[in-house]
Amino acid sequence: MPPTALVPPGMETATTALALSPGVLSHGHVFVTGMTGSDASGAMPDTAEAQFHNAFDKIAAVLAEAGLDMRAVVEMTSYHIGLRQHFDLFNAVRRRYLADPFPAWTAVEVAGLRREGALVEIRAIAATPDTPC
Numbered sequence: 001m002p003p004t005a006l007v008p009p010g011m012e013t014a015t016t017a018l019a020l021s022p023g024v025l026s027h028g029h030v031f032v033t034g035m036t037g038s039d040a041s042g043a044m045p046d047t048a049e050a051q052f053h054n055a056f057d058k059i060a061a062v063l064a065e066a067g068l069d070m071r072a073v074v075e076m077t078s079y080h081i082g083l084r085q086h087f088d089l090f091n092a093v094r095r096r097y098l099a100d101p102f103p104a105w106t107a108v109e110v111a112g113l114r115r116e117g118a119l120v121e122i123r124a125i126a127a128t129p130d131t132p133c
Contacts, residue, residue: 006030008061010040023062030072030126032062034079036118044117048086052093055122060097063126072126073103079121083109086119 006023007015015022023032035058037051038044045051060070078094080086087107094105103124113121 006062006065008058008065011058011061014042022058023065025066025128028128028130029074030063030066030068030124030128032059032124032126034121034123035059035062036113036115036121038115038118044115048089048119049093051119052090055120056093056097059122059124066126066128068126068128070097071099072128073098073124074127075104076122076124077106077108079108079110079113081110081113081119083107090120 003024003026005015005021006025008022011022014020020033022035023030035055036044037054039050039054045054056070059073063069063072078090080090090107113119115121
């Protein structure tokens with residue numbers, strides 16, 4: 001079966017402009033493109049907490065297109081501007097979205113992200129229920 005693009009409502013413009021899929025369903029897994037914390041209008045919130053919630057909400061929207069929720073996430077990588085300054089806040093927000101068994105996670109400090117003003121970009125991999133453990 002060929003890979004299937006997952007494009008939640010509201011993400012069509014970015015999908016077309018950047019020639020990417022917000023998520024791809026392939027071989028029992030959903031691969032979620034790195035999501036920043038911009039809001040539905042594309043604006044970047046001023047607060048770190050709002051950005052973190054927006055990024056996780058967008059991941060959840062991609063997973064919903066595949067009939068999944070955040071419990072399906074098995075791996076995530078987060079890229080941070082100012083990781084040490086906001087790690088505790090990010091981790092607290094992350095724990096509101098993810099549950100035990102928690103996914104594997106790598107947090108990386110970076111010098112910059114594509115979106116101006118973005119503090120974080122999160123990519124994730126989720127498994128469908130029919131994926132063998």
